[in-house]
């Protein structure tokens with residue numbers, strides 16, 4: 100940390116300047132420079148895509164993961180990212196839940212007519 104008085108660089112855990120003994124400002128809860136992607140958001144996305152191929156088995160867990168990760172991301176004050184992944188997971192699952200049964204229904208109708 101740089102001393103505001105003399106500008107010299109001090110060790111990170113130093114409380115007073117090693118050169119001029121000025122008290123150094125304390126940095127509290129500084130967000131890390133690189134936000135971590137929420138693991139739950141990644142799961143929401145992966146499970147959402149898997150839901151399209153596994154006949155919706157993973158779609159409900161994907162929506163649950165997506166909602167939980169969105170809540171965690173909004174509470175993390177920028178420490179977590181992956182909002183897009185979480186939303187994509189939820190949307191893909193929701194589309195799967197609507198589209199796949201509809202396709203099955205239409206297919207059943209077509210085959211019944213033969």
Ligand SMILES: [Zn+2]
Pocket residue numbers: 102103104105106107116117118119120121
């Ligand atoms: Zn100093």
